[in-house]
Amino acid sequence: MDFFFSKPELKLAVLDQVMLKQKRFQTRKDWEIEKETQDVIWRNYYIAMGTFAACFALTAPTTSVKRWTGPPDSVLFPAWRAGKDALRSVILGLDGVRPQATGFYRQALCMMPTLLVLSTLQHIQECHRWESYLNLSDKTAFGKIAKTLEDGTFGTSTVDATLDSHTAAVLHTKGDSMRLTMA
Secondary structure: OHHHOOOHHHHHHHHHHHHHHOHHHOOHHHHHHHHHHHHHHHHHHHHHHHHHHHHHHHOOOHHHHHHHHOOOOOOOOHHHHHHHHHHHHHHHHOOOOOOOOOHHHHHHHHHHHHHHHHHHHHHHHHHHHHHHHHHOOOOOHHHHHHHHHHHOOOOOOEEEEEOOHHHHHHHOOOOOEEEEEOO
16 A cells, blocks of 8 residues: 555656666666566556446436447347347446436546546556566666665766676677766
């Protein structure tokens, strides 16, 4: 529950700027964190779209629901009709408790839960991303920079960045470490 009250987005905004400027220090583990982050971001978008679709269907007026689920069937698939009937019975079965909204009221009822779900999922994902960099603080350059951001010594300290063998071969360096000064 502690991560709900932290602000990793602010720290990651600084770390992202450093990562863009010092891309040559990116290791395989850093790339895996960023790749996993992109996958989770897309999953969050799909969940938010599902939330919007559910809110859109549940706030629709009765006539709209009947128009969506009524004949004609353009798909000749036996389960299609049964699915439409089930959808109609579920949505119309909630008529006593569901709002049948139109206009701005319906837009608000659809958008507010969607934005709340998306912002909560994105915040949790950013917390996991920040923790991943802190867990790699002894193995990667960006993890060390994240550690200096966490400690509050970002602008005053020097980070010894260790390159993996592939990056060292690409940059044609003889050693396996470089000094990265934060200014």
